[in-house]
Structure formats: structure tokens, C-alpha cells
Amino acid sequence: MYDELEQMYQEVILEASKAPHGKQSFAADITSAASEQASSAAQTVRAEHEACVSAQSHQFNPTCGDEVTVRVELSDGTNGEPIRIENLIWDGQGCSISQASLSIMYDLVQGKTLDEAMELSRTFKKLMESRGAGLDDDAAEEALDDAIVFQGVSKYPMRIKCALLGWEGLKDSAAIALTQMTK
């Protein structure tokens, strides 16, 4: 039983959850009394760089309270290059699986083209749906880099959402940014 638990909570996960990459403080905390007040109108998110569009997405796992706001800044493609993730930050709280997954996602997608990032997102989702079996595809597993450590988590249906939360935030915020570009 302990082996399984250690397979799930690999050291990479515990370390990443303790000192997560890409985490910054910019969103409201749901445990605070302030969050009891009605939320103010949705804030506009400004891009930090020129020729970039920024958007953010709040994701929430009500069963355990994992919560994250992912903010992404995409190049707008006007330079003729493919759309790229120029910057990604996130803020949130939650279990070690969700926090580690966000940290590792940050390392994986920062600076990548959006297409590459979305491909990684699909691969990661497949891994999480593998019920512990992995991907049976060496190239795909290699592309996931450190994110492959979540293979052990995929055995636990109750925890899959924890690992996917950040990726959902990335997909959603990128989709919002793309919509803004086409406006």
C-alpha cells in the first residue's frame, strides 16, 4: 500500500508543490472574509509586452477546494511568427498534486508556441486517463518531461481533476486571449 502511495507522491511532485514555479500572488483568496463580498466587475487584464494579448481563467475544484487563476500572455502573431506563450503566471491554492502539476506545466509551456502547448495538454490528458498504464508512446512520454511523474496519480480517479486543473486554466485562458485577438 505504501509503495502505491509513494508512486503517487513522487519526490518530484512533493518538491514542486513546496516551491512551485510560476506562482505569483495576484488573485483573491477564497478562504478570506473579503471573498464573502460580492465580487467586483471582471477586471481587464493588460499584456506586459507589445504585440501581445493577455487573458486569465479561474478554475476551481469544488470537491477539495483546489483553486487556480492562470494568466497567459500570447504573442498576437502580427510579426508573422506562430502564436507563442510569452508569459504565464498562476495563483492559487490546493493539494500537492494540483500545485505540483501547475509548477511542472509552467516549466513545460513557458515560451512554447501555443500549438506545442496544446499538444502537450492533450498528451497530458491522455496520460491522466491511462489509469496508471502510461502512454505506450516513448516520444510522447519524453515530451511530457517531468509531467510523466503524474502517471501514478492517474490510478486514482478522485485525483485526476487535481492534476488537470492548471491545464484547464491554460486552455481556457488561451482560448479567451485568442478570441480577443480576432476582435
Place this chain on the structure above:
Amino acid sequence: MDIAEIRSQFPLLDQTIHGQPLAYLDSGATAQKPACVIDAEADFYRTINAGVHRGAHELAARSTEAYEQARYEVARLVGAHFGDGDDELVVTGGATAGLNLLANAFDHASLDGIEPFALHPGDEVVVSRAEHHSVLLPFQELCRRTGATLRWLDLDAEGRIRTDEESLAEAITERAKVVAFTHISNVTGAITDVAAIVARAHAVGALVVLDACQSVPHIAVDFHALDVDFAAFSAHKMYGPTGVGFLYGRRELLEKLPPVNFGGSMVELAWMEKPAQYMAPPAKFEAGTQPVAQVVAAGVAARWMREIGLGAIEEHEKTLVPALLELQDIDGVHVLGPLSAESRIGTVAFEIDGVHPHDVGQFIDSRGIAIRVGHHCAQPVHRHFGYYASNRVSLGVYNTPEEIERLKDAVRDVRGFFTR
């Protein structure tokens, strides 16, 4: 009480989880069922199954008798009146369904101006910050729809509902028409001072609604003695089946309360050109085919509890509480709720510094121990303590001191594992 003998009646408890004997410490979510309850449901289908309150055949008569016998057993458990013309228990789909039925009935009454239930702008509905979402949300919605104002009783540092004179006078004003609150918090395990709130509510002419989900399974409850006007509880937390609950209402109030679900079995006369004439309670609230087999099994659960004795159940669980509260002595552990064994039941929520409840639950599960993690459908009370989620242990009559020790051993090892 012979715990080994009690445990032997629960087939589910006799199994290993992750190679360890199961320690089920999540009875606040749902209690396990003794064999007599499981058998009652199956036996009903094997021998009696038929529609109730209709049909002239023998099985229909037996089915109706079994259904009403169950209502009687449950009524005896909670001190409600029973019998044709006196019934005070309405069968519902669960406690949540019962509370929604009640809030919706108040809404209908507001539309039709039926007193003493009708709510209008300027009226107030009072809850507490300790409420389960199943109390908070139906009454919050009711306020939104009727224009009434939602107010609430706040909590003290231990998470108990404040019932000092000043707090009561501030929250429950002359404008209050309904006061709804929990008998025992499903997070802190604190027993509310019902008498104090009832006295204040009745002094200002407000109706009292009690959420008795966490009290009926653990302590002797008598709705007449408590002097509440309505109460809701579920069968599955009192060793009965899922899908069934009961709404208690003082008889004269049930007679005035308008129905909210319409259809078969609740109407005396129906016409095309004029409104129907509805049956007397409880039938007028029980439209459609009820979960008869489950109601019958719930009656068996109520009788089973009475045969063991509510005093014995309470006493046994009480003896385990001090050991359970020793959780707070473990480094990094914080209990959300009263730290003494006084006026509380064996439901204890706790936090472990630096380890998210979801991770705690996973670790403890690996030792074959089932606890609940999350917000337990009571987010405001968690926010009161500055958390979103917690770990919760909740006892049943079948739990043993050894299980508590195993839990504490597991809790002691949590931080070591996650900070290795």
C-alpha cells in the same frame, strides 16, 4: 454495549482496504447499514412489493401497512405524533429534499398570502454561519424570490452558534419570520443550544426549522420537547437506506402549509374547470410513488436504533470523543470546533499544517481508514476558521478505541511523509 456484537451486524465493516482492516470513520457522510436494514429492503421486494394507498388486493394492503408502520417507527424515534389525522412526518427524498420542500412551500405560501408562512420584503429569515449548504441555500433562494432579507447568527471562536442574549437579539429581530439552523454542525460536531434560539424565535413570532441530520443518528431527539416547528433529517445517516428522508412539522402547521409537488396520491378531487381539493397531510406532500422499500427499511433502522437504545449509542460514542480530541495534541494539527467533549458529538474536523486535506485523506486512506476531506458542504463555517477545506472524522455506533488509535497514528505520520 457489546461493540463486537454490534459490528458483526454490519457486513460491510468486515473487509480490508489496501491490505488493512477497514476503519470507517465517515458516518457523518453516510452511516453503514446493519444486515436487518439491508434485508428489510430486499425482503420487501421479495414478498410485499405493491403500490401503497391504492388497489384492493392483498399485497397493496400489506405494502401500505409496511409503509405506515415505518412512519410510526421513525415517529417514535424522534417524538413525533403518529396516526391517521395526527401524522407529523412527511416522507421526502432526503433531508435536502425535505428542506427544499419546506422552503418552496413558504414561497408558495408567500404568493398566496398563507400565514404564518408568507414572506414579503421587510420580513427576515435567519440562519447561522454553521449551516450546511442544504439549509443555507434553500432559504437564501427563498429570500431572493420573496424579497425577504437573510440574516444569520454568527459563531464563537470554537465554531459554536452564538446564543447569548445579545447575539440572539441582534440576529433575530421582530421582523424575523423563519429561523432555520442546525442541531449539530456536520463540521464542528457542536450541539446547538436549541432552547435558547427557540425561545427567542418564538418570542418574536418566528417559525423554527431544525436541521436534525447530525443529531438523530447520535443522540436522543424529541421534536416536541425541543419545541421546534419543522425539522428535517435523512435515513441514510441513521443506519437506513439512501433516497429517503423525513420532514417533521407540527400538525397544525402541516395542515396550513400548501403543497409543492402535485400529482397522484395527494389529491381528493380533481376537476378540469376548477382547482383540485388536496388530501390532508402527510399525503398532500407525498405526490407520486414514494421510495416504499427504502421507507420500510428506514423504519427498521429506527427500530434497530431504539432497541440498542439512544442512550447507549450516545454513551458509546461519547466515550470515544476524548481520545479523538487528542488529535489536537499532535504537532501541526488544529481542530475546527470545540476542544472539550462537552456538548459535542464524535464529529471532529481538523487541519494539518502544510498538508492539503486532499493529500491527508489519500494518506489516511492508504492505511485502510476512511475519513472525509473537503468542505463537507459547509463553506461559510470553514471560512470562519480561515480555511476552505478540512479533514473530518465522524463516528458511528460501530467504531472502536483501536480505530481511533489507528487514526491518530496515521495523522502523526502525515507530515513526515509529505515533508520527506
